[in-house]
Amino acid sequence: MRNLTLGALLLLIQAPSNAYEFASVDPAKMGFDPETLTTIQANFDELYQEGRIPNYVMGVYSGGKNIYLAKNGNVSIDGGQAVDENTIFWLASMTKPIVSTAILRLQEEGKLGLDDKLSKYFPEYADMLVAPGGSYTATLEPAKTEITLRHLITHTSGLTYQTSVSGVGDVAEQYDEFGVMGCLRPNPDRPIASLAEEARFLAELPLISHPGESWNYSVSIDLLGAIIEQVTRKRLADYLDEIIFTPLEMTSTTFNITPELSSRTADVYSTASPAQLSSLDYDSDIPWKLVEAGWNFKNTTPACDSGGGGLFGSISDYAAYLTMIANGGEFNGKRILNSVSMNEHLRDQTTQLGREAFRRGFGEDASSYMKFSAGFGRKLDVDPDTDEETVDYYFWGGAANTSFWVDTENDTVGVFATQLTPSLYNKNNEIEQIVDEAIRK
Amino acid sequence: MRQVFYYWLFAWIVVIAPIAQKAHSASLAQQPFPELSRLVKEGFLPNYHVVVVDSEGQLTTQAESYEGGVVSVDAIKTTSTVALLSLSKPITNLLALRLVTLGYLALDEPVSKYLPKFEDPRMQSTDQASSDALRAISIRDLLIHTAGFAQNAELLGWGEVANTYAEQAIFGFDCLNHDAQETLAQITDRLAGLPLASEPGKKFAYSVATDVLGRVLEVAAGESFDVLLRKHISIPLAMPGLTARITGKRLADIAQLYQPLIKTYPVPGAYQRYEPFTGIDGNFSGDDLEEVCISPGSGLFASMNDMVVFIEFLRNDLVLKNGEPFLSESLGEQVFEHALDASFGNRPLRRSLAYAGKDGISIASLAIRPKNGLGLALENEHDFYYWSGFSGSGIWIDRSNNTAGVLLTQLYPSDQFLIPKLVGKVRASLK
Structure with missing residues (x-):
């Protein structure tokens, strides 16, 4: 009986209460080719098996349903809970x-x-x-x-x-x-x-x-x-709770990792330098090339709520937010923004600057496809003959190698999380293209 | 100038041209190393040049550099002068083995016979071990990094002694840049006054030992390291671009080194994750270089053409073009044998060279990859032989298909360890 009570308590601690739960559905029923979607995992397994990322969770959502989920690893490379859609990651710039x-x-x-x-x-x-x-x-x-x-x-x-x-x-x-x-x-x-x-x-x-x-x-x-x-x-955390997190049931999204959240919060790592590699001695089959980033978020209260990078959250929570964006400002019966605001949110706000404006910060590849709205990167398909731009998807990422996309045209959302800073592996393009291909098949 | 021209002419007629022109029966696919292309396209690697040879000549060559980026990237041409960094070590070790063959010194002699200041080595700490007399450092210790020295922290050494080397400019960036106005003899003398990081003969510790070896060779043979390198390696092997000193004439051909750019990018797609490396700036100080530091362990320069000659030489069991063996029979065998005894354990390189954690090492500074992956103390069969520098460059010899290869890249430090992948790709292609 005592064991049963303890087990129930553990379940209670591990599962976020009152969180929005995406139903997992057979992608074929939603018009996606399952076999094509399964190729997503290999993109991240290679990095994980080579010891370059500590873990990962990748979720693809459409129509408010979870159509694909891939995951590997634990919250720490030394062990701890296996990561899943409810694991809490430092979202960093995905706060923006x-x-x-x-x-x-x-x-x-x-x-x-x-x-x-x-x-x-x-x-x-x-x-x-x-x-x-x-x-x-x-x-x-x-x-x-x-x-x-x-x-x-x-x-x-x-x-x-x-x-x-x-x-x-x-x-x-x-x-x-x-x-x-x-x-x-x-x-x-x-x-x-x-x-x-x-x-x-x-x-x-x-x-x-x-x-x-x-x-x-x-x-x-x-x-x-x-x-x-x-x-x-109000404190930023409280206002965001009131207008976004509570209505969308994002119960794992927070500026403050309390002791209760600690066990399902992933540790943050950095790539080991070659010199550091020589001193690593992990007891693991995976040849880790990582060292702890030395950012102990778990036992500290933030000095302020950083709107640029202070949030922690699960990919499931973030998918709820993005589904609201994909739905034109409303999700699960809760409207967050009206259509005028949504238009302002997503429209090109950098017309006067052009794509070239992004070269200095993000390199020439970004300057070939990128513009910016009020809060999102706009990934563009550019007609090579006419230079006509159409939006492929909206996106952003975080300093600990989290990233997302929202494709409002085909109603797909992708959220990826691992915990590697600085961020080295942003595979938004590859994964979004696989999902597009899964629709075409 | 005329002398340099003759080196090149000799090299071209005797070695390079025959390799380049031989018709070839075996085949590798066009651009056989897509993983290298991907690393360049995604901005992880600025450039590379890889050449694979077998008994019939050059099997394949593949080279790329990132084009049109914010950071301008130099292509590594066949004649570009490339900083070999740790790829210097097999060359200096082979020079030492040649001089042993010629009778100038012996492997088990104490270093102090040639450098008396190393007569009484001591440890860093003041514990019991330090008060005991340490065993003498031998020439063999210098060849296989068991002397007890550390690596300079600037060149990815770690620990207290490594930091001391960095603070006191013991074979660090200053030396590689020829900025330090100190000779090899003077720096080696200063090193003799510093404590060791570990007891001689007790531990494999990647280190500045090869630099000390260079100085020992100078004393033993009575000539400068430059002269010895030229006389016993550059000329007989026909590696005219191999040098320990960069003079003004070579500056224009130096391939830029790059370093990882540690930044966060929240956007997808390719971007250059590197910038020009400023530690070794290529700003060498002209022709009058007799009084500046050189580093036999990390400071040699050579071109791809030179390194192709070098791997051909290794692949051919170190036989000179005139048919004469380069080394005595005994030493020649040891070039491809694990040199650390069982007391060093099954994975002796693990704590010093993480990528070589399961490998062994020979007196020629060639790492030995075991066939079944369990380490060498189990009398494992050898899979292939290689060495790799911290700039990502490497060489390998694969006796299973009689091939050898050179990969030159210029990212320092690189976290890509590509040699095993390239070996595997060549094997798969030749099946």
Whole structure:
């Protein structure tokens, strides 16, 4: 009896309560060729068996159903729970689309506007200086225009990131030095009092380009988080809970890994350097090429809720969010955004910049297919003769090698998670193409 | 200048041209190594050049470099000067074995016979072991990394002694760049004053031992390492591009080294995961290089043409073109034999060279891959022989099909260990 009670208790702890559960269905009944879908797994098994990723979970969803799930490994390479669709991963930059959704919700409710100036919320941003290209060797210039919320949501504000993400120049090195927006891992020499205080501190550093003139991946979405807190007078975590996580039953999505969540939260790893490899001695059949990233999220409370990268969650939860996006703002009877907001969310917001704008940050491949909406990358199919662009899917990814796509045309959603930082293996294109092929067959 | 021209002419007439021109009966598919292409296209590897030879000449060659990227990538041409990094070790070891064959020194002599400052080696710690007299470091220890030295942390060594080497510029980047205004003799002398990382003869520890070996050879033979390398390797084997010093004339041909770019990209598709490597910048200081540091263990340079000659030589059981054996019969056999006794355990390289965890090592600095994967102390059969540098470059000799290969890449440090895959692909193609 005692064992039974303990077993029931363990089940209770392991399974997220009141979470939305996607029904698993035979893909053939949904019009997908099952054999084609099964080829997805090999893409990740090779990386896992070579010891290059610690584990993985990949889910494909359509029509609110789970049509494919592949997984391998445990929350730690030393053992622990086997990973599955309910395992909690650090989502990192996959936080950004969710925070963007919240901004559009506030706009929909008339509480703010994308064309508001940032200085309306944080006056410190009224007179920004620009260090062109992030370089301090040139003379600083006064910003030609003020930063708006639209600049923030589209990463055209002129802000940048730390060098380890894709930060630019001396300015990015200052971000490193100060640990700017380091909610999860604050600089011990510069504790973060609040998100608002951090937003004000950031205004002291110059921009790397004039607002609206170039695309620079940045801490802009962290600033949007600070604005949400100011407008709603709630902590970002609480507001997102209220308008997104609770309605969509995303019960495993959180900014704070509490002790109760710890056992089903995956550890974060980094690729071992060749020198580190020589000192590894894992007792495993898999030749791990990984070392712990040294980010102990499990026993720390974040200093603030990072809208740019602070969320943890399961792929099942994230699929619920993306299904809402694929459904035009509503899922499971809960409407999160209206059609006007959804149009704003997904439309091209970087028409003035073109695809070339993404070369510097993400390389020439990205510059051949990418544009950006208010929160999502837009993967384009480009007609080589006419240069006409059509959206293939919407996407983004996280610093610990999580990624997703949403194809609103064929109503498919894919979510992938492992825990490797920096992220090295983004197979969105390959997997989305396999799913497309499974539909055609 | 004229001398260099004659080296090239000799090399072309005697070695390279016959290899390149031989008609070939065996066949490998066109572009037989798709995994290399994929690594370049996805931005994991900036470039590569691979050549496979067998008894009838060149079986295949395949080369690519990332084109049109944000980071400009140099192609590795057959004549490009490539930093061999750890691929220097088999060459310097063979030079040592040649000098042993010629009677200049013997494998079991103490290093202190030639470098007296190594007479009383001591350990880092002050524990009991350090107070005991350590056994003398032998020439053989230098060949198989059992001398007790560490590797410089700049060149992927780890541990306290490795960090000390980095702090005190013991065969690190300064040396590879010829920036250090110190001779091989002077740096080796300074090294003699530093503690060892492990007791001589007790542990395999990848290290600067090959650099010390270079200095021993200078003393034993009474000539500079450069001269010895030229006299006993470059000229007789016809490897005119092999050198320990880069002069101004060679600068234009140096293939750029790259280093991994540690950044997060939240987007799919290919992107270049590397940038130019600044540790070894190729900014060598001109022609007057007699007084600057060289590194016999990690600092040799050669071209693909040179390395093809080298693997042909190994594949042909180290017989010179004139039919003369390069080494004594006994040493020639040991080139392909595991050199560590049973006291080193079944997986002696494991804690020092992770990718070679199950392998053995010979006195020629060739790793020996066991056939059944269980390690060499079980008197395992040998599968193939190889060596690989931290830039991803490597050589291999596969006696099962009488082939040998060279892979040159320029990513430092590389986490790709490609040699076994290439060996497997060649075998599968030739079946």
